[in-house]
Amino acid sequence: MDAQSGLSLLGSILVSAPLTYSAVSKLLAGPTFARALANYRIFPERTRSFIARVVPWIELSVAAVVLVGAQWGSFATATAIYAGFGLVLFIAWRRGASGDCGCLGDIQGAIGASAVLRALALALLSGFLAAWHARTPAAAAGDGTLRIETAVFLVAISAVLNTAVAAAVSQRRNEKVGG
Numbered sequence: 499m500d501a502q503s504g505l506s507l508l509g510s511i512l513v514s515a516p517l518t519y520s521a522v523s524k525l526l527a528g529p530t531f532a533r534a535l536a537n538y539r540i541f542p543e544r545t546r547s548f549i550a551r552v553v554p555w556i557e558l559s560v561a562a563v564v565l566v567g568a569q570w571g572s573f574a575t576a577t578a579i580y581a582g583f584g585l586v587l588f589i590a591w592r593r594g595a596s597g598d599c600g601c602l603g604d605i606q607g608a609i610g611a612s613a614v615l616r617a618l619a620l621a622l623l624s625g626f627l628a629a630w631h632a633r634t635p636a637a638a639a640g641d642g643t644l645r646i647e648t649a650v651f652l653v654a655i656s657a658v659l660n661t662a663v664a665a666a667v668s669q670r671r672n673e674k675v676g677g
Contacts, residue, residue: 509627510565513576516620517561520602524554534600537609538590573628577621584617 524531532550535541541549560579563572587599590609599609607613 506627506631509573509623509630513573513620513624513627514561514564516602517557517564517576517579521554521557521561523602524550524557524600531600534598537595537597537599538586539593539595540586540590570628570631573624573631577624577628580617580621580624584614584621587614587617 529547529550531554532546535546535549536543557579560572560575564576583601587601587609590599591611591614595609597609599607599613601607601613601617607616
């Protein structure tokens, strides 16, 4: 194995390990993640169980694609996931939310600066690896290896956007009721 392949494998492990651990922990913990979502004060109650059921599977899918694919598209997808998590955590933190974020399943982590920084650090690592892999000859050739990664990327972006829209709609409803 040459140095570039070794670095690619190390990057894949560093990006996919937190996603895998988080997903498996959430799946094993059952409704614990749904209860943690209440701490965010962003998600409407009726959407929490859906989000809690979908997010671990997205995390696991992205982790698998990163580990198996190790191409720019898989790292770009992981970047979107981590940046989306960071954005949601930041919004919740700025609104004064506190308590367990449910980010890593059974590891108790509080909503706050450290959780936001962790998500953004992982987004930066994934983004760097996406840019690094985009410069490889296989990515430039467009040999079709990115089809699955592109699909996962679109699903991930859709999930993040849907979550953001649901949060915005919920906030507007709360403002109308309170104001």
